[in-house]
Amino acid sequence: MKYYSGKVVWITGASSGIGEALTNELAKHGARLILSARRKEELERVKGNCPIATQANIRILPLDLSQSDTLKLSVEAAIQMFGQVDLLINNGGISQRSLAKETLLEVDRKVMEVDYFGTIGVTKYLVPHLLSRKAGHIITISSVMGKIGTPYRSGYAAAKHALHGFFDSLRAELWKESKDIHVTIVCPGWIRTNITMHAVTGDGSTLNKMDGSTNTGMPPEIFARKVLKAIARKKEEVYIGGFKEIFAVYLKRFLPRTFSKIIRKAQVR
Template identity: 60%
Template sequence: MNQKTIWITGASSGIGEALVNAYDSLGHKTIISARNQAALEQIKEKANNPKNIYVLPLDLNAPDSFAIKTKEAIEAFGKIDVLINNGGISQRSLAAETSLAVDRKIMEVNFFGTIGLTKELLPHFMKNKSGHFVAISSLVGKFGTPYRSAYAASKHALHGFFDSLRAEHYKDNIYVTIVCPGFIRTHVSINALTGDGTPLNQMDEAQDKGMSPEQCAKEIIKAIEKQKEEVLVGGKEKYAVYLKRFFPGIFSKILRKAKVR
C-alpha cells in the first residue's frame, strides 16, 4: 500500500494501541491521541518506526481545543488520510440508577467529541477531495442491552450522523466506515462509568474471553482498505445483530434473561 497518515483517537490502550502497532508495522504514519500522554509516548518509543508516529494529547471532553489540535495534526505530516474515531467511555449501570450527569458525560465524549473532531477535519478532506472517517461504534450501536443505556444511545447516534455524512460527501470522495466491535479483550469494562460516575474497576467475564485487540485491529484495517460502510467484529455475539433484525421478539426474550453486565 501507499504510505498514508492515520489519526487515531483513544490510542493509549486497547483497540487504539493495537491499531497504532499494526499501522506502524505496515509502514504508515500515525498521529496518536488520548488524554494519557505518558502512555502515548511509551507506545511511540516501542514502535518499529517511531519517526512515523506523532504524539498529540487530546481530551474528547474539551471541544474548545479541537480546532487547534486538528491544525497541529495536519501540520505533523502535511496531510491526513484517515481519522479513526476510537476514543470513548463505556457504562455499567441501570438507567434508573444512572445520574443525568453521567448520561451527559457519556454522550459528550462518545458522540459530541467524535463528531466535533470529525467536523474540524472535514474541510481538509473536502479540500483534498479524499479522506476516510472511521467511527468505532459497538454492537450496542445496533441494539440496546441492560446496564448500557447511555452508552448504547451514544453509539446509536454515531450511526445516524455518519450515515448522513457518508451520503452528503460521497461526491467529495470521502468514505465512512462504521465498526461495531463485540467483546474485545480490553479495559473498556474496567474504565466504564457506574451510575454515580465512578469507574467500575472490574473486568467483564465476556470481555476477558473476547477477541484480542490485535485481531480486532487487523479486521478493522481490512474493512478500511476495502472501504466497507459497516463491519461487525467479534465472536458469535455479533450474530445477535441478525437475531434482532429477523426475530426481534425472540431477541428481546433472550436479552431479558441474559447475564450481560
C-alpha cells in the first residue's frame, strides 16, 4: 500500500498482538516506525522479527499510558525521532473481566486511566504538531465494546465508549482547521491475542487465562491487513471481526430491545 511508504507511524501497544501485527505489516510497506509499550525488551523482539532491511527505520520508545505526567515528553521524543509523526495508532490498553458489582472502583479508574486518559493524553499532545503541518492521521483501536455493552466488561466498555465520544468530537474540530487531518476509529471483534490473559479482574489481579472466543478469533495478521486498507481509505469508523460480534453492533443500533433481551441471556465471560 503506497499510502504508508515513507510515512512515520507511531504505534502504542506495539509489543504484542494487534500492535505487533501492525508493525510487521507496516514495515513491509515501507513505513518508518516508532514502537511504544511498557516492555522495552518486547519492543526489541518485535523490531528484530521485522525484515532486516526495514529495521534501520524502526525506533523504540518505551511508554506507560498510565503515567500521565510522562506523556508530553514522550510525544516530544517521538516527534524528534524522525522529525515528524504522520500517523498515530492508539493501540495500547488493558481489558477487564468481572461483574460490575464485584469490581473495585480503583480497578475501573485504572482501566479508564490507561484506555481513555492515556490514549487521549498522547493524542492531545500530538495534535499541535499535526496542526502545524496541516496533515496527519489519528487512528484509535477501540472495540465492539465501544458500541455495545456485555456482562463482565463494564469498565472496559465504559472506557471504549468514552473514546468514541472524544474522537468523534475531535474529528469535527480538526476538520475546521485542516481537511487533511483524519481520524479513524477501529472496532475489532474477537482477535486472537493475549489481551484476556492480561485483563484485570474485580480486585485488580490479572485473569491469566484465555477465553474461548478470543482463542478462536481472527488472527491478528489478517486483522492488520484489513485495518490498514481501511485506514488508507481514510474511513471514519470500521468494524472488523467475526459475523457474531459485528452483527451485535448492528442489532444494538437498529433493534435495541431485541439486543437487550439476547445479551441478558448470553453466556459471556
